[in-house]
Amino acid sequence: MKRLWLCAAGAGLSLAFLVLHSRLSGPSNLRDSIFQISWRTKESLYRLDVGWPKRSERFTGATFCVAVDSLNGLVYVAQRGDNIQKVLVFTEDGYFLRAWNHTVDTPHGMFAASTLHEQSVWITDVGSGSFGHTIKKYNSFGDLVQVLGTPGQKGTGLNPLQFDNPAELYVEDTGDIYIVDGDGGLNNRLVKLSQDFMMLWLHGENGTGPAKFNIPHSITVDSSGRVWVADRGNKRIQVFDKDTGAWLGAWNNCFTEEGPSSVRFTPDGKYVIVAQLNLSRLLFLAAPPVGNIGSCSVISSIQLADQVLPHLLDISGETGAIYVAEIGAKQVQKYIPLRSYFPLFHV
Numbered sequence: 063m064k065r066l067w068l069c070a071a072g073a074g075l076s077l078a079f080l081v082l083h084s085r086l087s088g089p090s091n092l093r094d095s096i097f098q099i100s101w102r103t104k105e106s107l108y109r110l111d112v113g114w115p116k117r118s119e120r121f122t123g124a125t126f127c128v129a130v131d132s133l134n135g136l137v138y139v140a141q142r143g144d145n146i147q148k149v150l151v152f153t154e155d156g157y158f159l160r161a162w163n164h165t166v167d168t169p170h171g172m173f174a175a176s177t178l179h180e181q182s183v184w185i186t187d188v189g190s191g192s193f194g195h196t197i198k199k200y201n202s203f204g205d206l207v208q209v210l211g212t213p214g215q216k217g218t219g220l221n222p223l224q225f226d227n228p229a230e231l232y233v234e235d236t237g238d239i240y241i242v243d244g245d246g247g248l249n250n251r252l253v254k255l256s257q258d259f260m261m262l263w264l265h266g267e268n269g270t271g272p273a274k275f276n277i278p279h280s281i282t283v284d285s286s287g288r289v290w291v292a293d294r295g296n297k298r299i300q301v302f303d304k305d306t307g308a309w310l311g312a313w314n315n316c317f318t319e320e321g322p323s324s325v326r327f328t329p330d331g332k333y334v335i336v337a338q339l340n341l342s343r344l345l346f347l348a349a350p351p352v353g354n355i356g357s358c359s360v361i362s363s364i365q366l367a368d369q370v371l372p373h374l375l376d377i378s379g380e381t382g383a384i385y386v387a388e389i390g391a392k393q394v395q396k397y398i399p400l401r402s403y404f405p406l407f408h409v
C-alpha cells in the first residue's frame with residue numbers, strides 16, 4: 063500500500079521544468095500565462111522519508127490533519143472514520159506512542175502548542191454531533207482541558223462563541239489564538255482571541271475583496287508578526303498584521319489552478335509551503351521580507367501521485383521536516399530537507 067504512493071513524489075521537479083520548456087515554444091497565450099508566474103523548480107529542497115512511520119497500520123481512517131510538537135519530538139495525527147482511534151501520537155522518529163478517540167467527532171485541523179510548562183494539542187471539530195462545531199485543547203495524553211465554541215451547535219455568535227466548521231487555528235506562545243472559521247458553513251471569518259478567549263479583532267465577511275474570505279482553510283503566523291491565511295475558495299493567500307488585524311496584501315498568481323489548502327513556513331523563514339489538495343501538489347514559495355508581501359514566486363514543488371490529496375501539513379521547528387496529511391492516500395508522510403539547503407539543521 064505504502065509503496066504505491068512513493069514513486070511519483072519528487073519526480074515532479076524535473077517534469078515541471080521540462081513542461082515549462084516545451085510550452086515556451088507553444089501558442090502565445092500559453093506562453094503569456096506561463097510568464098505571469100515565475101517558476102524556478104530546478105532544485106529539490108526536500109525528499110520523502112520512506113521510513114516514517116515505522117509501521118503504518120495505525121492509519122485506519124482518512125487522515126485530515128497533523129501537528130508537530132517539535133519541543134518534545136511528537137507528531138499528532140487526526141483521522142476520520144467509524145469505530146477507530148481518532149488521534150494518533152507518534153514520535154518524530156516514527157514510533158507509535160498512543161491514541162484516543164473520546165470527545166473527537168470529525169477532526170479537521172490541528173495545532174500543537176507546547177511550551178516549556180505544558181504539552182498540548184488543539185483540534186478543530188467540524189462534526190454535527192455533541193462534540194461538533196468546537197475547537198478543543200487536549201494534553202498530550204488526550205485529556206480534554208478546554209473547549210471553545212458551543213458543542214453541538216453551529217452558529218455565528220461571538221458571545222458565547224460559536225463556530226460552523228472551524229478549519230484551523232494557530233496559538234502563540236503568549237496564548238493568543240488565531241482561528242479560521244471555516245471550512246464551508248455559515249462563517250467565513252478570521253478571529254483573534256486573547257489567552258482568556260476575548261475577541262481582539264475580527265474579519266468576518268464572506269466575499270472576494272480584501273479581508274473577505276471564501277473558505278479560509280489554514281492559518282499560520284510568521285516571525286515578523288504577519289498572519290497568513292489560505293483563502294482556499296478565493297484561490298489566494300491573504301496576509302494581516304497580527305497586532306492590528308490590518309490587511310497587508312494577497313497572493314493570487316501562484317494559485318490560478320487551485321486554491322491553497324494549507325500554509326506553513328519553514329523554520330528558517332525562507333519558504334512558504336502550500337498544499338494544493340486536488341492537484342496533489344506541494345509548492346515552495348519565496349517568503350517575502352518584512353512588510354508588503356509583493357507578488358508570489360514558486361521556487362520548487364513536489365508532485366505527489368494522483369489522488370493522494372494533501373489536505374493539511376505541519377513542519378518541525380527543530381528539523382524542518384514536513385509532515386503531510388493525505389486524505390486520499392490515508393496516511394501521513396514525512397519529507398526531510400536536503401542538507402545542502404538547510405545547513406543549520408541537524409538532520
Ligand SMILES: *[C@@H]1O[C@H](CO)[C@@H](O)[C@H](O)[C@H]1NC(C)=O
Nearest residue numbers: 144145146147148162163164
Ligand atoms: C474508540 O476506539 C476503540 C478502540 O479502537 C473502539 O473500540 C471504539 O469503538 C472507538 N470508539 C468510537 C466512538 O469510535
Ligand SMILES: *[C@@H]1O[C@H](CO)[C@@H](O)[C@H](O)[C@H]1NC(C)=O
Nearest residue numbers: 247248249250268269270276
Ligand atoms: C460566500 O460567497 C460566495 C460567492 O462569493 C458564495 O458562493 C457562498 O455561498 C457564500 N457563502 C456564504 C456562507 O454565504
Ligand SMILES: *[C@@H]1O[C@H](CO)[C@@H](O)[C@H](O)[C@H]1NC(C)=O
Nearest residue numbers: 294320321322323338339340
Ligand atoms: C476538489 O475536488 C472535489 C471533487 O471534485 C471538490 O468537491 C472540491 O471542492 C475540490 N477542492 C478544491 C480545494 O478544489
